Amino acid sequence: MSATTIARAWMVRRADGLCLGFTDHDRALRFGGVEFAPEYGMTARVLVQGTGLSVDNSEAVGALSADAISERDILAGRWDGAELKLWDVDWRDVAQRRLVFAGSLAEVSRANGAFRAELRGLAEPLNAARGRVFHPRCSARLGDGKCRFALVGEDYxxxxxxxxxxxxxxxxxxxxxxxxxxxxxxxxxxxxxxxxxxxxxxxxxxxxxxxxxxxxxxxxxxxxxxxxxxxxxxxAGCDKRAATCRLKFNNFMNFRGFPHLPNEDWLMAPGAGRNG
Missing domain, CATH: 2.40.30 (Elongation Factor Tu (Ef-tu); domain 3)
Structure with a gap:
């Protein structure tokens, strides 16, 4: 692969399955069942990649196009979280290519006729909190697999x-x-x-x-x-209190909080935690 024949190719796939390809080459490239079109002005800032589990960072910039990434779709949030891959490709032989980035788009914004999106690497989900949270209020989201409450019917x-x-x-x-x-x-x-x-x-x-x-x-x-x-x-909404779970939703059996957990004032009380 010669440095003078390298082009960049981007593949973006939305959650609804729509897949688009872009390239900074002056002609369309095709591989992996995707056509990478040159006419949308897709560019990338300097790609910063770290070793270990550090998050890769970059930024995608491009011109808005009615038949590609439209302003209407950006406003609707349909591109947020889309899967993204970036290759260095030898445009003479697309079989000679190297995957240099794989991740997803963060929130996509637009200004002055262009879109802009931060890229998130595959390690980004590792930044999310893990494990159980011990708190008086419920840690579940209303209607999810832990809450198990079905938000159906005219009452809710x-x-x-x-x-x-x-x-x-x-x-x-x-x-x-x-x-x-x-x-x-x-x-x-x-x-x-x-x-x-x-x-x-x-x-x-x-x-x-x-x-x-x-x-x-x-x-x-x-x-x-x-x-x-x-x-x-x-x-209907939930404020995650035990009383709300019991009285509004009749779902206290699935309550994921700890309503009897002592508050911070108890920790400061004289004699707290002493025996006898």
Whole structure:
């Protein structure tokens, strides 16, 4: 492989299976069942690779293209976490290639007609916390395999068409099913149809207004805002307290916290931990 005939080839595969190839060569390259197209302006910053378990770092930059990585898909978060591989390739003979990076994209952003994404190496998951957390509140996520609670039925899930939206973050409904105020706080709003279909966001506030009206405020606006008429599903939230698990969800048998664990004040109390 000659230094004068080396090109870089990128393969990006989204979670939904869409796979795209890019190259900095002036002609398309093909290998591994992927065509690496030259016309999208994909480039990379200096690749920093460490030994051992240190995380590889780099940054991908490219021009937005309606038929490749579109601004709409970036706003919807559809490229976040996509699998990515990078090769050095001899463009005269693509069988002569070397894999130099394998990992995933972090959050993809866009500015001034271009996208930008930090790359995360294969060792990145090793930075995640492991093991059981001893805390009075539950360590499970509502509805996951540890919680085992099924968020189905009208008691814990409401489907309703959008009637009014402000800044893509505050939703108001003139007529809403009768739920306690705050029932959906810490829950999730998911878009079921329209241009934002498939997007989800966490609920910050759930306010019951006079006359059966409701206001749902999200922590962060959708990348693509739902419009009036789009149907959303809102699921109940959990504050991870033992009382909430028992009274709101009747799921205390699966509670993953330690509600009787002494608090920090107990550790400072005179005589704490002494015998007799």
């Amino acid at each position: 899930r409401a489907e309703i068409a959008v009637e009014e939206v402000e800044d893509g973050r505050v939703f108001r409904f003139a007529s809403f099913p009768a739920y306690e105020q705050g029932w959906f706080e810490r829950g999730v709003m998911s878009v079921l149809d329209g241009g934002a279909e498939g997007l989800s966001a966490a609920v910050k506030n759930d306010r019951a207004l006079p006359g059966g009206q409701r206001e749902i405020e999200l922590w962060q606006s959708f990348g693509i805002a739902p419009v009036v008429g789009d149907v959303v599903a809102i699921t």
